[in-house]
Amino acid sequence: MTLFQGLSAFPITPANAEGRVDTSALRVLLKRLTDARVSSVGLLGSTGTYPYLTRDERRRAVEAAVDQVGGRVPVMVGIGALRTDEAVRLGQDAKGAGADAVLLAPVSYAPLTDEEVFTHFATVAEAVGLPLCIYNNPGTTHFTFGTELIARLSRVPHVAAVKNPALDAGALPGSLRALRAASSPGFSVGYSVDWHAAEAMLAGGDAWYSVAGGLFPAACTEIVAAIKAGHADEARALNARLQPLWDLFTEFSSLRVMYAVVNLLGLCRAAPPRPILPLPEDAQRRIGQVLGALDLA
């Protein structure tokens, strides 16, 4: 089982201006992922614009993805919602459609307390009954999980993993050790923030939850394979090669860059949901130049 391990690839969810998911385009993106043998698919993550899609469209996306992936790799589905009852419904929809796991972010408007987030997660985990990954993404949810809360949640049935942001590569080994010591045995600790993820896995992280992996799975699986083989220098060299892409991510946001890339590569025609705008033409031109130089497609 490769759930919560290795490269978990997060594609965008192509949709039209009204938020109708383009399942044919989604299948094209998913085929790239299974062809490259990623460890798992992370459907409807932040890159998959889950909070901008209706419940019906999210269910359509899951149904198409489960069918397209065909059991080759596990499919984890983002079920975050502002309301607890809505997250439960989204989780039950995902389970009904055949998802293997769910990814739950503490989406907030009014800032939430630790107790509220704990109760939210425990309620959803019990009602859904699929392996659940805690989605710690302060940049979008504006809630930051402390070690203590993650450890407490790791002892809740079905809560099996955390996706932490690898924000500070230097502090990561220490925080990972502290989290391993505090959380339940077998609990998976993985990382997002692509440009620090190689270091996070070298430090002992279980998984890389990757935006770039959603479009460039070969380049990212190569890095993970080098790490698994114990070839740290090779992994670092492969990661350094992608630095121009990481620079674009930090300058324009990985989400906006990914939308530019799918269009530049001709994989599909898709724009991010408004109010998010497509990047201006000069930015798209620079992204095209980086793609050409990296020969990633």
Added chain:
Amino acid sequence: MTLFQGLSAFPITPANAEGRVDTSALRVLLKRLTDARVSSVGLLGSTGTYPYLTRDERRRAVEAAVDQVGGRVPVMVGIGALRTDEAVRLGQDAKGAGADAVLLAPVSYAPLTDEEVFTHFATVAEAVGLPLCIYNNPGTTHFTFGTELIARLSRVPHVAAVKNPALDAGALPGSLRALRAASSPGFSVGYSVDWHAAEAMLAGGDAWYSVAGGLFPAACTEIVAAIKAGHADEARALNARLQPLWDLFTEFSSLRVMYAVVNLLGLCRAAPPRPILPLPEDAQRRIGQVLGALDLA
């Protein structure tokens, strides 16, 4: 016309655990506001938990409110949504139900750029066609409006006001002067954050967008009346009397305190939408003690 002037009172939106709005309870709260002759009602603000309610429930709330208020004071309705098209629909619903103005927050998940927020607001303002108040609330939307962006929006047709957070009372007079100088003539600049709002109006703010005013309209209109009459010392004394309430707001959040208060006063039985939890019993007891000592009900 008292739109975007004086005390704008923001009630909670009582709803059951499934998010069904209790329009009878809402009418009870609104009657308090018109009885106290607030300047306007701010329906479905952050205190009114707008992002937690479906489009249908938001429409039901507006219809009940417009009917209950009966034209005695203007009704401004929060129409914030993650998607631009959804904000447009909510604005058109509010207009169709007879709202006098709309309040638009740049609700975000992926962080938004200034250009994206400008386009979002211009699109909604044009499509809705009601006077629009910019809802600047970084604590919930995680977008902060700069003076330049507000000034640019002030020149967009229908954009008539801004609701700014009075976060730093000391810096407020200077920032207000800068905003007045940059924005279009007649553009209204009002303030939220109750505990600094009296100072904000003394500094020349046009309106106080008030959480406390949604339940204690008499105590708040009294402060605004003293300011309008030029009695700054009296206004400050009246405001200082409410300090125990402001302390509760900063400790527990105004939203959670308001829910405790409606139940303590027996105005209705309502809980905030999960994952937000009712305050623990010891907090409720302390809130009850403050209410009793202030004799606010």
